[in-house]
Amino acid sequence: xxxxxxxxxxxxxxxxxxxxxxxxxxxxxxxxxxxxxxxxxxxxxxxxxxxxxxxxxxxxxxxxxxxxxxxxxxxxxxxxxxxxxxxxxxxxxxxxxxxxxxxxxxxxxxxxxxxxxxxxxxxxxxxxxxxxxxxxxxxxxxxxxxxxxxxxxxxxxxxxxxxxxxxxxxxxxxxxxxxxxxxxxxxxxxxxxxxxxxxxxxxxxxxxxxxxxxxxxxxxxxxxxxxxxxxxxxxxxxxxxxxxxxxxxxxxxxxxxxxxxxxxxxxxxxxxxxxxxxxxxxxxxxxxxxxxxxxxxxxxxxxxxxxxxxxxxxxxxxxxxxxxxxxxxxxxxxxxxxxxxxxxxxxxxxxxxxxxxxxxxxxxxxxxxxxxxxxxxxxxxxxxxx
Amino acid sequence: xxxxxxxxxxxxxxxxxxxxxxxxxxxxxxxxxxxxxxxxxxxxxxxxxxxxxxxxxxxxxxxxxxxxxxxxxxxxxxxxxxxxxxxxxxxxxxxxxxxxxxxxxxxxxxxxxxxxxxxxxxxxxxxxxxxxxxxxxxxxxxxxxxxxxxxxxxxxxxxxxxxxxxxxxxxxxxxxxxxxxxxxxxxxxxxxxxxxxxxxxxxxxxxxxxxxxxxxxxxxxxxxxxxxxxxxxxxxxxxxxxxxxxxxxxxxxxxxxxxxxxxxxxxxxxxxxxxxxxxxxxxxxxxxxxxxxxxxxxxxxxxxxxxxxxxxx
Numbered sequence: 001x002x003x004x005x006x007x008x009x010x011x012x013x014x015x016x017x018x019x020x021x022x023x024x025x026x027x028x029x030x031x032x033x034x035x036x037x038x039x040x041x042x043x044x045x046x047x048x049x050x051x052x053x054x055x056x057x058x059x060x061x062x063x064x065x066x067x068x069x070x071x072x073x074x075x076x077x078x079x080x081x082x083x084x085x086x087x088x089x090x091x092x093x094x095x096x097x098x099x100x101x102x103x104x105x106x107x108x109x110x111x112x113x114x115x116x117x118x119x120x121x122x123x124x125x126x127x128x129x130x131x132x133x134x135x136x137x138x139x140x141x142x143x144x145x146x147x148x149x150x151x152x153x154x155x156x157x158x159x160x161x162x163x164x165x166x167x168x169x170x171x172x173x174x175x176x177x178x179x180x181x182x183x184x185x186x187x188x189x190x191x192x193x194x195x196x197x198x199x200x201x202x203x204x205x206x207x208x209x210x211x212x213x214x215x216x217x218x219x220x221x222x223x224x225x226x227x228x229x230x231x232x233x234x235x236x237x238x239x240x241x242x243x244x245x246x247x248x249x250x251x252x253x254x255x256x257x258x259x260x261x262x263x264x265x266x267x268x269x270x271x272x273x274x275x276x277x278x279x280x281x282x283x284x285x286x287x288x289x290x291x292x293x294x295x296x297x298x299x300x301x302x303x304x305x306x307x308x309x310x311x312x313x314x315x316x317x318x319x320x321x322x323x324x325x326x327x328x329x330x331x332x333x334x335x336x337x338x339x340x341x342x343x344x345x346x347x348x349x350x351x352x353x354x355x356x357x358x359x360x361x362x363x364x365x366x367x368x369x370x371x372x373x374x375x376x377x378x379x380x381x382x383x384x385x386x
Numbered sequence: 387x388x389x390x391x392x393x394x395x396x397x398x399x400x401x402x403x404x405x406x407x408x409x410x411x412x413x414x415x416x417x418x419x420x421x422x423x424x425x426x427x428x429x430x431x432x433x434x435x436x437x438x439x440x441x442x443x444x445x446x447x448x449x450x451x452x453x454x455x456x457x458x459x460x461x462x463x464x465x466x467x468x469x470x471x472x473x474x475x476x477x478x479x480x481x482x483x484x485x486x487x488x489x490x491x492x493x494x495x496x497x498x499x500x501x502x503x504x505x506x507x508x509x510x511x512x513x514x515x516x517x518x519x520x521x522x523x524x525x526x527x528x529x530x531x532x533x534x535x536x537x538x539x540x541x542x543x544x545x546x547x548x549x550x551x552x553x554x555x556x557x558x559x560x561x562x563x564x565x566x567x568x569x570x571x572x573x574x575x576x577x578x579x580x581x582x583x584x585x586x587x588x589x590x591x592x593x594x595x596x597x598x599x600x601x602x603x604x605x606x607x608x609x610x611x612x613x614x615x616x617x618x619x620x621x622x623x624x625x626x627x628x629x630x631x632x633x634x635x636x637x638x639x640x641x642x643x644x645x646x647x648x649x650x651x652x653x654x655x656x657x658x659x660x661x662x663x664x665x666x667x668x669x670x671x672x673x674x675x676x677x678x679x680x681x682x683x684x685x686x687x688x689x690x691x692x693x694x695x696x697x698x699x
Contacts (some may be wrong), residue, residue, distance in 0.1 A: 022473040023466065051473040053465065056505030060462035063502070066455050067430065067466025072480075073473055075466070093455050199451040199467055200480050202426035209454035210441035 006178045008136070008171035009034035011143035012078070012104050012164070014178075017042045018186035019150055021102075022073035022193065025053045025064040029083040030116045031168040032106035036078060058083035062090035062101075069099035070208045072198025074150070076101070080168060081108035084122045088129070094161045095130025095224060097208055098196075100153035101161040103131075104146060107269065107320075108168040109355040117356020118168040120268065120320040123297075124329045130224050132162040132231055133297040135268045139176040142166040144248060145295075147181070150190045151238045157230040159196070165297075167270040169356065185245050228299040235296055252301040255308050257283060258290025263371045264309060264345075266292040266334055267318035271352070271359060275318075278364045289368050294330070302337040309334070311343035314371035320353045327351075327379045348376040357383060388583060393421050397449070404447035405439040409605040409612025411619065412436045412518045414576045416489060419516055419598070422586035425485045426450070428471075430464035432494035433457040435525040436518060458498040461506035461515060464488045468511045485590050486513035492533035493523045495599075496559050507566045507595040514589040514596040517559070520604035528607045532557040535627070536685060537678045538666045540607070545669035550678045555685050563597045564633040570596040572632035572641075577620040581630060581642040588634065601628040609665020618663065624652075625660040626686050629693055638696040648694060657683050 006014065013035045016024065026036035043052040051068075055061040061077050068075040079087065084105055094101050105123050109115040123133055134149060136142040146164050153162040166172055181189075197206040212220060232252065239250040256276050258264045265275055272293030282289045292308055294301075309315050317335070319328020326332065331349035338344050350367055353359045363383055370376040399420040406413055412435060420427060428451045431437045437454045440447040455463045464486050474480040490499055495517040503515060522540050523529040529542040536555045539545040543552040564571045569592040574582040582600065589596030603618035605611065610618055622628035623643050630642040639645075646652040661667040661679065670679050 022477070023469045025466065025469075049473065049477060051469040053469050053509065055462065055465075056501060056508070060459065060465070060502050060505055063455055063459035063462035064466030064469065066459075067453065067463035067468075068470040069466075070453050071428070071467040071470035071474075073470035075470070089456055090459065199428050199453060200471055200474060200482075200484065202428065202451060202482055202484060205449060205451045207441055207446040207448050207452045210443040210446060211438045211454075212443045216443050 001180050001182050004178045005175050007173050007175050008139045008142040008166045011139050011178050012146045013038035015143050015146040018183045019190050020048045021076045023051045023068035023075045025055050025061040025077045027055045027058050027061045029080050031172040032078045032080045058086040062087040065101045066094050069101050070199050072195035072200045074193035078104040080106040081122045091129035098159040102149045104164045106168045106172045115355040119354045123165050124321040136166045137273045148238050155234045158227050158234050160227050170270040231299050252296045252304050254293040256291045261290030262288040262313040264290045264312050265316040278361050300333050305337040310341045312345035315345045315347040316367045318350050349379045350382045352382040399450045401447050409615045411602040411615050415600050418579050418582050419586040422583045423590040426482050427485045427487050430460045430488045432460040432490035434491040460488045460490045461503040464513045465506045465511045488515045492519045493531045496533045507568050510594050516598045518602040520602045522607050524604050524607045536682050537670050550675040560599045569594045573599045575601045575619045575623050577616045578642045621660050624655045626654050626690050640697050
């Protein structure tokens with residue numbers, strides 16, 4: 001299939017069109033809206049067989065996805081920021097019912113003050129909801145991750161919902177060159193939806209969402225945790241299979257010139273792309289630096305992270321969110337992952353880009369210079385105006 | 387019309403062994419509703435007494451597919467189930483002709499779930515929503531809802547020396563739902579099972595969303611002896627507190643005892659009979675609160691007159 005000029009939202013909508021989920025529930029919110037608008041066009045033109053529902057809120061959108069998935073349908077939705085926050089109660093319920101709902105999250109700052117631009121505070125707020133989270137660096141990855149998300153979520157060893165995260169505006173609205181797969185290739189890769197005890201199997205009635213007392217609740221939570229553990233290998237396996245049909249290789253994380261680097265920065269999303277340019281520029285000037293793009297945030301690949309960050313002179317952990325009163329949420333996990341390393345690297349947290357504050361190559365170079373010059377604090381606020 | 391003998395021969399969809407209180411009207415209403423169709427039914431249930439008491443893991447009293455998600459989300463959940471049904475039926479993956487049913491208490495319906503219910507009705511999903519209206523949050527221990535009657539004492543609007551229980555009139559939800567111009571909405575009571583089942587049958591076969599608001603007396607919350615549940619339901623209708631009527635394709639009509647009272651074939655019983663029968667109104671018998679009793683009466687009369695006007699149109 002020939003290359004297309006598309007933004008991240010359109011690329012996600014295209015992937016959905018090729019998968020043709022049974023039910024899509026939508027509610028508009030910037031910067032996700034282009035996804036559900038584009039999909040509405042596909043529906044209006046008869047290009048998909050989806051039952052497309054316009055909900056009256058994100059809380060209901062997620063409830064509809066839960067109902068549809070439990071009924072035996074493949075269900076998808078998309079949201080951002082306040083919409084994700086409004087779903088919060090239902091996120092836990094989708095995960096605890098082990099329903100493989102797929103949701104694209106166009107990462108946007110949470111109110112208040114109200115702000116429509118990119119940061120990761122929305123997804124980080126949903127960190128502990130039991131959803132898997134996968135992050136895209138660019139439009140191509142948003143498309144590729146979207147397709148892989150369905151396979152990962154629906155794997156019989158996982159059966160958990162997944163968030164396909166892409167940076168608001170930076171990826172959702174930037175037009176890039178996309179190499180899509182053929183429709184048939186996508187359909188074959190994703191396969192038929194295989195429901196478990198669906199509600200619509202009326203000859204075999206099952207109860208979903210019963211009241212759970214202390215005798216059982218803990219075991220159900222443990223089962224969710226084990227499914228998360230299984231997901232690490234499933235993400236790797238699905239990514240390998242995806243490489244066979246696309247030629248594009250993905251892993252749980254991606255190292256960029258970090259094997260022999262003294263100083264390494266680790267980031268999620270589009271910043272990991274900018275960081276590659278920074279690394280190239282600084283390498284050209286003789287600095288031994290590298291970067292790590294973390295693709296999978298939940299489940300967190302502790303072993304992989306620990307391995308690639310072992311024995312560095314400094315590790316900068318880039319957080320586009322704050323856990324107020326602590327530090328960045330990514331920092332807590334990365335630092336913890338390195339704790340048992342034989343050569344534990346000193347680590348520094350960089351909070352950056354909140355509410356869409358632009359972070360360019362020159363800003364990110366400062367992170368490496370700080371570490372090299374011994375100027376990095378434990379927690380740093382990159383570019384904050386004081 | 388179905389006979390009692392025929393009803394007794396139908397498969398039981400909500401079995402014995404659930405943990406609802408003795409005298410609770412909820413399983414009575416639910417069974418009557420589900421007797422109104424022979425088609426397979428999928429049920430969504432809001433958080434509340436009915437959900438908690440029929441589903442304690444690893445047991446379930448439900449012999450039909452059943453889902454509970456949260457308090458506010460029953461209508462959205464059944465919307466998702468029904469949408470999946472439409473999609474899978476179109477794709478030939480589901481063959482049966484299935485009916486979709488949602489149960490919620492008055493808290494789940496009048497208050498926290500009203501947006502989700504309104505959205506589902508506006509979108510036109512084929513489902514019937516049944517409000518098990520016991521006029522307060524009974525599962526959490528009798529707190530006021532917007533369905534709670536003026537003057538009723540609850541744990542969050544207790545009667546005291548300065549305040550006579552709830553100070554506001556209840557929301558007229560059935561008319562709010564009818565304002566959505568849906569195919570079918572009705573008020574019903576389990577004491578008149580023929581009327582209730584006939585309404586549920588219409589709701590199941592409506593060409594779009596249907597809504598049934600059912601008075602569901604609660605011995606704990608209303609403070610009466612548990613054997614008197616059906617008598618309480620009957621009193622609520624015969625005093626005019628809970629008129630039986632339906633809104634069908636834009637037309638309003640009275641049914642049951644309400645119709646007979648309107649036609650002069652039966653006397654409307656005095657409000658005092660209703661108030662005296664329930665501990666939650668006991669304080670209103672004190673002459674200090676005569677004005678509250680008068681206000682309840684005025685509100686009942688105004689509602690009655692409005693209903694007569696609507697049904698004459």
